[in-house]
Amino acid sequence: MPIIRVTIFQKNLNEGIHIHLLKKLSNTDSDFLVLPEYFIADVNVKNYLELKNRSKIALEWLAKLSHIYKGILIGGSLIREENEKLYNSCPIFYKGELIDWYSKRELTSEEKKYLSFGEEPGIFILNGIRFGVLICNDINNPRLLKELYENDVRLIFVVVASLKKNEDQQTKYKRDEELFLKPAKLYNQTIVKCSSVGSIFDKPLQGRSLLATPSGILWRVSPQEEDKEILKTLIISLS
Numbered sequence: 001m002p003i004i005r006v007t008i009f010q011k012n013l014n015e016g017i018h019i020h021l022l023k024k025l026s027n028t029d030s031d032f033l034v035l036p037e038y039f040i041a042d043v044n045v046k047n048y049l050e051l052k053n054r055s056k057i058a059l060e061w062l063a064k065l066s067h068i069y070k071g072i073l074i075g076g077s078l079i080r081e082e083n084e085k086l087y088n089s090c091p092i093f094y095k096g097e098l099i100d101w102y103s104k105r106e107l108t109s110e111e112k113k114y115l116s117f118g119e120e121p122g123i124f125i126l127n128g129i130r131f132g133v134l135i136c137n138d139i140n141n142p143r144l145l146k147e148l149y150e151n152d153v154r155l156i157f158v159v160v161a162s163l164k165k166n167e168d169q170q171t172k173y174k175r176d177e178e179l180f181l182k183p184a185k186l187y188n189q190t191i192v193k194c195s196s197v198g199s200i201f202d203k204p205l206q207g208r209s210l211l212a213t214p215s216g217i218l219w220r221v222s223p224q225e226e227d228k229e230i231l232k233t234l235i236i237s238l239s
Helices: 019-027 047-052 056-069 136-140 142-150 170-188
Strands: 002-012 032-035 070-077 078-082 084-093 097-103 123-126 129-135 154-161 190-194 210-212 218-219 232-238
Touching: 002 129, 002 154, 019 056, 032 154, 032 190, 032 218, 047 078, 056 070, 056 084, 056 097, 056 232, 078 170, 084 123, 097 129, 129 136, 136 142, 136 154, 136 170, 154 210, 170 190, 170 210, 170 218, 190 232, 210 232, 218 232
Parallel strands: 002 032, 032 070, 129 154, 154 190
Antiparallel strands: 002 232, 070 084, 078 084, 084 097, 123 129, 190 210, 210 218
């Protein structure tokens, strides 16, 4: 049973990216480093077009980080243009190289106005580890988790930017159990969720990063830390 170390960066989007952050993350000792959805969006980004204009900077920053960080980098997501279409895509980096992309397949109602649906499953094999990637709303579609299971994927990274909701903690925990714990048990999957905090397009976010396994939710951000930037390394046993 392989043991891996996964670092979740629950990032405050309002803080942007800078050299000090690069140094902080590059010192991380783990097999995977996971950033949240739209990690490049700071307080100056007001719409999807402005977010798209940050993509080149984001990729250059991720490449620099990947040159220093020794593990596999799950680069959150950014707006990518391909064949005159725009996608919400997660870049996968390793040893300074952009390995591949996964494009979100379950867009929000707002994203549908600007972006195109991804079509391919996010399945990758690096360092002998087979893993999958989903982006935010993708987790709401049980078919996508079943698809990963049928392709022998047992480790899944979900990068998220969730708008803050007016709801109690019991409701949040119930949603965790339905969307993350239930498929983890059903398909014998380990699901790592990496959220962001701060705001996007002037709308507040809630950070609810977690680790769900077939035996339960082994770690999640406490209610007092849902607005906090967190760098957390988890030790995971893969069946």
